[in-house]
Amino acid sequence: MRTMTSYRGGKFFNKVLLTGTSLALLGTALPALAQNDAPPADEPEEILEIVVTAQKREQSLQDVPIVVTTLSAKLLQDAGVRDIKDMQVLTPGLTVTSTQNESLTTARIRGVGTVGDNPGMESSVGVVIDGVYRPRNGVGFGDLGELERIEVLKGPQGTLFGKNTSAGVINIISKKPSSVFGAEAEATVGNYDARGFSAAVTGPIAGEEVLGRLYVAKRERGGYYDVVTGDGPRTTTEDATQDFQTVRGQLLFVPNDDLSIRVIGDWSSREERCCVTVQTRTGPTGALINAITTGGQGIDLTASPEDMTAYANRDTRQFIDDKGVSIEANLKLDFLDSTLTSVTGIRNWKNVNGQDIDYTGADILYRRDNGDFSAEFKTFSQELRLAGSTDKLNWLIGAFYAEEDLDRMDSYVYGTKYAAYISALLSQQIPGTTPSNVLPLLTGRAAGTNFVAGQGALDHYTQSAKSFALFTNNSYQVTEALELTLGLRYTAETKEMTGVYTNSDSGATCGAAIARSGLGGGTPTGIWALIPTASRPTVLGGLCAFWANPAFNNRQVADEQEEKEWSGTFKGAYRWNDNIMTYASYARGYKGGGFNLDRALTGLTPNSSLYFPAETVDSYELGVKTSLFxxxxxxxxxxxxxxxxxxxxxxxxxxxxxxxxxxxxxxxxWDADIYWATPIRGLSFQGGIAYADTKYAEFVAADLNNPGSFAQLSLLPGAQMSFAPKWTSSGSVTYTRNVAGLRWLANLSAKHTSSYNTGSDLIPFKMQESFTLLNGRIGIGSEDSRWMVEIWGQNLTDESYKQVVINAPLQGTGFQSTVQPDGTFYNRGLDSNTYDAFMGAPKTYGITLRVKY
Incomplete structure (x- = not known):
């Protein structure tokens, strides 16, 4: 065991930190241990402290006036956590979802997160890995490697974690190099042809002054979607595959007792197929799609999402490359007994994706995986902190600077059946026409020249952001019982955006239709004169989706915005005795504005401005932290x-x-967390319950930046927000014990989520009913953990649940709204849409062998 001196209630005392198994399971931040330092089987196991760094210094969890759920390395390993999506099973109030590709991963805390897949939007929940802020949640998605712990901070964090976040922070701390040589490896096989290998080595390189750690991993898995390829040219019949490799190396320089420098370099590469959808409801267009698809295999007419059968004729290959270097230096100074900390981060992340946009077997609309659908982030960040303490004051001042360059390509390509599909849709609406003649009649262009396969839209966006901030966070011990904390941050940000839009066919089909319809000015000609006036906009809408609109062709836009904002927190904590602390806090959070890096229309006219303003939050908390028994x-x-x-x-x-x-x-x-070392030696429990009533306030069209958007958002006013279950609960029970010369392990983790809507427009067809996920692991190995064999399973009950439900592109009409005399909209419930879902992972299971030295 080890001791550390801490200050609480104006008095110094020693805390004994026992390194027993239950303590590690319950999230204690322990120093790196040699692999042969496992505690003897008869050592008593206790809980005395869980140490966190939520305020950028080591503190007991029970002394921090912040809601923090702490997940230790051992618990993460026993629960099978590899990335931020896996960890939600251990964290009540946390929801993580993915949509078009795995890089579009969104974390939400207390029901609040960044809604949508636009990379121009910053994340409401920040991801920080070893002190370096990641620009979007998806950029932090991947194998997290060897972890010390993960801290989930709930509520706005507007002072200490680099960029401001309005909903919370996922703070990931990896293991440091050890001064004692150690090595370990693991090999895994599982269903869906899963196989993986990882290895790590750590120890001194040049005595005690230079230490190193190296981690490598390679994991593969087949897909759990069965894909019907329809028209092709796709030949791969599975999706949601996994194939990635990771290398992470560290050097820790400790030239003397006053200076340490930690250098981390990492590289990850993924080449996988993701993501297709399944139908949850098939509308009237389903039969038409099957009629134009080879073999009639275009869509599932009887939606059965539990079967995990998807339809996609185009490939969904994704390529993700992520690499970077971080340098953290800590220098102890004689000045006020302080420490100067510098954290530098340089990162490059790129994603290239293919996509079947219509999510059917018909070759209608797609994106190529040749780079035309891609995003790349290049980031540089530098943080300086000076922190110190006296008998009564813990103080910190700092500065933060970041540069973020985003380069995005977006495309929409007509498939070989696009013209046939649009023709079939329109011919059903216009009497006297057939799919073969309706387009020539509407456009005046010869048959075969409308929506030519291989043509389409190609757009290029750039966004450059520079952020500078000054911040301070100070805690003052007013009395032995009362402590006050003040945090303040001033942020100045500048963002510049450019957008270049092109249509390879100049949007000729839509342009010709506009000219003949009279809706662009003039008199309707040809068949347009026979179409009722009220129906013409609907017909034209079928011809002029934003990717076909000639108003975007060769359009160039540029904008620059500057924001200056204050954020921070004020907290008061009162310790009634050694076992009970209460606190009250106020926090002001801020998330920067940005640009809609997508085609945006009002009617047929491109929006003049793509800017959306900053998001702010005012948060109040009352809490109690107790240590019992x-x-x-x-x-x-x-x-x-x-x-x-x-x-x-x-x-x-x-x-x-x-x-x-x-x-x-x-x-x-409210949030509740419990950590329990039971009277049964080796048996521990960690869990929690969260209740969040997250609602939109009442609003009308005039309250929006673009009042014309209200029709599509008319279900939101006064409603529970999407992805915001009112109740979530989680629990993890672990038992480890040495018996008969062997070490035994058992872990069971569960997460229950009440019902919620998975669509940001709150259409009722997008509801997900309440569900429970259950993970388990049992293992046997040597008493000193030199080897361990573990059998594990994720989603053991094979729960079928929807991550996100979307309106299937071009496949029906969503809910219809009627304008009332008071300017509000009334939903008439006329819904003919097909709805698609990105599903959660089914049951997976396997066996893992671990060896240590």
Whole structure:
């Protein structure tokens, strides 16, 4: 065991940190240990402290006036956590979803997160890995390697974590190099042809002054979607595959007792297929799609999402390359007994994807995987902190600078059946026409020259962001019982954006239709004169989706915005005795504005501005933290009340994304966490319950930046937000014991989520009913953990659940709204849409062999 001196209530005392198994399971931040330092089987196991760094210094979890769920390395390993999506099973109030590709991963805390797949939008929940902020949640998605712990901070974090975040932070801390040589490896095989290998080595390189750690991993898995390829040319009949490799190396320089420098370099590469959808409801267009598809295999007419059968004729290959270097230096100074910390991060992340946009076997609309659908982030960040303490004051001042360059390509390519499909749709609406003649009649162009296969839209966006901030965070011990904390941050940001839009066919089909329809000015000609006036906009809409609109051809836009904002926090904590602490806090959070890096239309006219303003939040919390039964039980409870202003919403409506700032969003509820070292030696429990009532305030069209968007968002006012279950609960029980010369392990982890809507437009067909995920692991090995064999399973009950439900592109009409005399909209429920879902992973299982030295 080890001791450390801490200050609490104005008095110094020693905390004994036992390195027993239950302590590691419950999230204690322990130093790196040699692999042969496992505690003897008869050592008593206790809980005395869980150490976190939520305020950029080591503190007991029970002394920090912040809601923090802490996940230790051992618990993460036993629960099978590899990335931020896996960890949600251990964290109540956390939801993580993916859509078009794995890089579009979104984390939400207390029901609040960045809605939509637009890379121009910053993340409401920040991801920080070893002190370096990642620009979007998806950029931090991947194998996290060897971990010390993960801290999930709930509520706005506007002071200490690089970029401001409005909903919370996932703070990931990896293992440092050890001064004692150690090596370990693992090999895994599982269903869906899963196989993986990882290895790590650590130890001294040049005595105690230079230490190193190296981690490598390679993992593969087949897909759990069965794909019907229809028209082709796709030949791969599975999707949601996995194939990636990771290398992470570290050097820790400790030339003397006052200076340490940690250098981390990492590289990851993924080449996988993701993501297709399944139908959850098939509308009237399903029969038409099957009629134009080879073999009639275009779509599932009887939606059965549990079968995990998808339809996609185009490839969904994704290529993700992520690499970077970080340098953290800590220098102890004589000045006020302080420490100067510098954290530098340089990163490059790129994703290239292919996509079957219509999610059917018919060759209608797609994106190539040749780079025409891609995003690349290049980031540089530099943070300086000076921190120190006196008998009563813990103080910190700092500065942060970041540069972020985003380069995005977007494309929409007509497939060989696009013209036939649009023709069939329109001929059903216009009497006297057939699929073979309706397009020539509407455009005046010869048959075969409308929507030519291989033509389409290609857009290029760039966004450059520079952020500078000054911040301070200080805690003052007013009395032995009362501590006050003040955090303040001033941020100045500048963002510049350019967009260049092109149509390889100049949008000729839509342009010709506009000229003949009279809707662009003039008199309708030809068949347009026979179409009722009220129906002409609907017919033209079928011909002029935004990717076909000639108004975008050779269009160039540029914009620059500057923001200056204050954020911060004020907290008061009162310790009634060694076992009970209560606190109250206020926090002001901020998330920067940005640009809609997508085609945006009002009617047939491109929007003049793509900018959306910053999002802010005011958060109030009341909490109690308790240590019970000789610190065998830690129980923490917090009530919160958060109000978001100008909440950034990016919702998919079947053909286009709509970005809007919702005037107000509120989230009220409570969080409870428990850590328990049971009287049974080796048996421990960690869990929690979260309740969040997260609702949009009432608003009308005039409250939006673009009032024309209200029709599609008319279900939002006063409603529970999407992806915001009111109740979530999680629990993980672990038992480890040495018996009969062997070490035995058992872990069972579960997460229950109440029902919620998975669509940002809140259409009822997008509801996900309540569900429970259950993971388990049992293992046997040597007493000193030199080897271990583990059998594991994820989603053991094979729960079928929807991550996100979307309007199937070009496949029906969503809910219809009628304008009322007071200017509001009434939903008439006329819904003919097909709905598709990105599903959660089914049951997976396997066996893992671990060896250590």
């Amino acid at each position: 000789d610190k065998k039980v830690l129980f923490n409870l917090t009530a919160f009340d958060q109000t978001f202003n100008d909440f950034q919403l990016n919702t998919f409506l079947g053909t286009a994304f709509v970005v809007e700032s919702i005037p107000e969003l509120t989230s009220k509820g």
